[in-house]
Amino acid sequence: MAPFQRMVTLTTDFGITEHYIGAMKGVIYNVNPAAQIVDISNSVHSYDLLDGALTLAQAYSYYPPNTLHVIVVDPGVGTARRPILATCGKYLFLAPDNGVLSLVYEREEAVSVRHITSQHYFLQPISNTFHGRDIFAPVAGWLSKGVDTEKFGEVITDFVRFTAPKPKLAGDNLFKGIVIKVDKFGNLITNITPHDMPQLFTPDPPAFKIFVGKAEITKMRATYAEGAPGEVFAVLGSMGFLEIVTNRGSAQSSIGVGKGSEVGIKLE
Amino acid sequence: MAPFQRMVTLTTDFGITEHYIGAMKGVIYNVNPAAQIVDISNSVHSYDLLDGALTLAQAYSYYPPNTLHVIVVDPGVGTARRPILATCGKYLFLAPDNGVLSLVYEREEAVSVRHITSQHYFLQPISNTFHGRDIFAPVAGWLSKGVDTEKFGEVITDFVRFTAPKPKLAGDNLFKGIVIKVDKFGNLITNITPHDMPQLFTPDPPAFKIFVGKAEITKMRATYAEGAPGEVFAVLGSMGFLEIVTNRGSAQSSIGVGKGSEVGIKLE
Amino acid sequence: MAPFQRMVTLTTDFGITEHYIGAMKGVIYNVNPAAQIVDISNSVHSYDLLDGALTLAQAYSYYPPNTLHVIVVDPGVGTARRPILATCGKYLFLAPDNGVLSLVYEREEAVSVRHITSQHYFLQPISNTFHGRDIFAPVAGWLSKGVDTEKFGEVITDFVRFTAPKPKLAGDNLFKGIVIKVDKFGNLITNITPHDMPQLFTPDPPAFKIFVGKAEITKMRATYAEGAPGEVFAVLGSMGFLEIVTNRGSAQSSIGVGKGSEVGIKLE
Numbered sequence: 001m002a003p004f005q006r007m008v009t010l011t012t013d014f015g016i017t018e019h020y021i022g023a024m025k026g027v028i029y030n031v032n033p034a035a036q037i038v039d040i041s042n043s044v045h046s047y048d049l050l051d052g053a054l055t056l057a058q059a060y061s062y063y064p065p066n067t068l069h070v071i072v073v074d075p076g077v078g079t080a081r082r083p084i085l086a087t088c089g090k091y092l093f094l095a096p097d098n099g100v101l102s103l104v105y106e107r108e109e110a111v112s113v114r115h116i117t118s119q120h121y122f123l124q125p126i127s128n129t130f131h132g133r134d135i136f137a138p139v140a141g142w143l144s145k146g147v148d149t150e151k152f153g154e155v156i157t158d159f160v161r162f163t164a165p166k167p168k169l170a171g172d173n174l175f176k177g178i179v180i181k182v183d184k185f186g187n188l189i190t191n192i193t194p195h196d197m198p199q200l201f202t203p204d205p206p207a208f209k210i211f212v213g214k215a216e217i218t219k220m221r222a223t224y225a226e227g228a229p230g231e232v233f234a235v236l237g238s239m240g241f242l243e244i245v246t247n248r249g250s251a252q253s254s255i256g257v258g259k260g261s262e263v264g265i266k267l268e
Numbered sequence: 269m270a271p272f273q274r275m276v277t278l279t280t281d282f283g284i285t286e287h288y289i290g291a292m293k294g295v296i297y298n299v300n301p302a303a304q305i306v307d308i309s310n311s312v313h314s315y316d317l318l319d320g321a322l323t324l325a326q327a328y329s330y331y332p333p334n335t336l337h338v339i340v341v342d343p344g345v346g347t348a349r350r351p352i353l354a355t356c357g358k359y360l361f362l363a364p365d366n367g368v369l370s371l372v373y374e375r376e377e378a379v380s381v382r383h384i385t386s387q388h389y390f391l392q393p394i395s396n397t398f399h400g401r402d403i404f405a406p407v408a409g410w411l412s413k414g415v416d417t418e419k420f421g422e423v424i425t426d427f428v429r430f431t432a433p434k435p436k437l438a439g440d441n442l443f444k445g446i447v448i449k450v451d452k453f454g455n456l457i458t459n460i461t462p463h464d465m466p467q468l469f470t471p472d473p474p475a476f477k478i479f480v481g482k483a484e485i486t487k488m489r490a491t492y493a494e495g496a497p498g499e500v501f502a503v504l505g506s507m508g509f510l511e512i513v514t515n516r517g518s519a520q521s522s523i524g525v526g527k528g529s530e531v532g533i534k535l536e
Numbered sequence: 537m538a539p540f541q542r543m544v545t546l547t548t549d550f551g552i553t554e555h556y557i558g559a560m561k562g563v564i565y566n567v568n569p570a571a572q573i574v575d576i577s578n579s580v581h582s583y584d585l586l587d588g589a590l591t592l593a594q595a596y597s598y599y600p601p602n603t604l605h606v607i608v609v610d611p612g613v614g615t616a617r618r619p620i621l622a623t624c625g626k627y628l629f630l631a632p633d634n635g636v637l638s639l640v641y642e643r644e645e646a647v648s649v650r651h652i653t654s655q656h657y658f659l660q661p662i663s664n665t666f667h668g669r670d671i672f673a674p675v676a677g678w679l680s681k682g683v684d685t686e687k688f689g690e691v692i693t694d695f696v697r698f699t700a701p702k703p704k705l706a707g708d709n710l711f712k713g714i715v716i717k718v719d720k721f722g723n724l725i726t727n728i729t730p731h732d733m734p735q736l737f738t739p740d741p742p743a744f745k746i747f748v749g750k751a752e753i754t755k756m757r758a759t760y761a762e763g764a765p766g767e768v769f770a771v772l773g774s775m776g777f778l779e780i781v782t783n784r785g786s787a788q789s790s791i792g793v794g795k796g797s798e799v800g801i802k803l804e
Contacts, residue, residue, distance in 0.1 A: 013720075014720065019577060022591070022595035029574070038305075039290065042284075043285040059287040077760065078758060128759045129759060129771060184288075222396050236397075238396075238397045248343050306565070307557075330563045332565055332566050335565075452582065503665060505666075506665045506669065516611050
């Protein structure tokens, strides 16, 4: 029987053009040549904790129980910010303690976080600028082999967390949210969910207007393909958020707005 | 002995910047933690069925017999377009029924296509906008474990197929084709093959002129490196098509044309 | 017990948008369905031997002993340049004989290089333009299964090597180097190491000025995060080189220079 193994996923902002991810994988395989490593995405926006948190949040729960999710978006690398190992629900998470796990903490019930201090698992010497390679990768390698989490450090409770931006009621039946992501297709993904505005997502919603940039959107559709040529409209996307989209085209190009743009929704 | 397994390849337009592929892989591994998943490319041009078909057609036949090739370029996601499972030659193909398998149908002899209707294999609830995750990935997971193809639905014969654009005779010894792809190097890959114009690809071809944009090309060479500095010339590329290229540079930048551009060839 | 296997890494300039890497992996798996293939990076700058050499040099030594590193940056594909198999230190390297292994030769002691001539391992017919698929991939497949290196051809000693650009003393306490790489974060990675200018990297360095483009840099810091907002400064990066960086931003955008730019360092 094969020994106990944990699958390892990677979510980082290291990109795929340089050696960074290749070096991290080498370190993991050197510790555990039988490791099973999967990229969630290594193209998180540079330094962007919320973008990293969203990417991980949209993928981690589909993995087999006991998967180790490694997320390295780490603008504070080399400073006093701690490396942490979190056990949340069915999964383990390895990350810098900078809030990048906030959406995991928000969603999971039983959260236990350890400050990783067991330096004998680290690569030596430790650089000041690439802990993905020198700390997170070797620790991931040992964890993938089934080493117990308590071997890596003590439980802490003062770990860093932030709250993702939520839509707000901004007047009579007027909600304001933002575009939190623009995907490869040019879909504008907002932070507005059916929980925030249940009426909007009913089979027969009231009349509404969505304001983004200079565009005014009045149609909600079930699928991308239902849109007329050139029409910009709204859908409930697969991330669970309201999306501003266009059929076989880029809503971003059509409207000319991007990440961070304000989205107003007025119900009649 | 390990149980029967099928390798799984992915060809999609989901990109690598978001969580999309990471979520699909999670779903596959959750069904089959021992799955062997390989990316052919997840950077197919958005919504571009021909680009997806070409990418798959240039890679699938190199894989071991019994590989399951999953291709998701799916602008009609959520509509009545069917998910299908095709058995063609030595391989299985999982795709939306929108013609993206046309080049496979064109090339393979024994083609059997099933409409996938066995919803108990799907992820629930099924979103309207991401069947890659909710339908194709879980079905791929089960197929990778060796589940029989007939378990997924009935054979159909009215599956969708299109004909890839072919070069045409457009006058006295004048052929017209198009640029079907520009690759990472800036090579302009046309749809012209030795089958279309055998004379052009002989060791000692007749004099010819190739017209692309404002450029006039009169040289055919065997390799990229035989080109003089700055010279734009033609080669028979590894895809089996005539390519317009330049040595250690980008023909696209040199000529200023792109995908879809007309290519005229005049034999003297 | 599993038979002897070598892990395979890929470093190429083929990009991830086309089928190139997908085809190469298919060929490797077809020879050895149990192969373990890892991408170091397939986004090396097109035709850029030094960029390929640097990418490989920064990753290969982290892999388990006996890993086969395949590097294909091959502007001379199809010409008389030889395919080679190098055994260097703990690793095997498969590459075109164009100098792309120069940094490996520079670093490793016991280097043995073979000219690969055993055509029965190649894919037939061999194209003139894609030896990654037709020569390097099948040879990698067979090597991954543990085939002996001497089966592939005779030892040669006249293999091609180049010297990476080194910084030079250019006047009284004035050194001149270049930017050899700009990474995804916009960090400007120079070719200057602590070996070249030990004084600069001491805990308490003498006053200095670094000239890049129109910028004048006077601060060395230990981590990215120590920089003041908007400040451009220097760090000793994880590649072992002096880097010009900015905290949570792109030094490339701030300064407006790129790869190949001259970097002057004046010690007071």
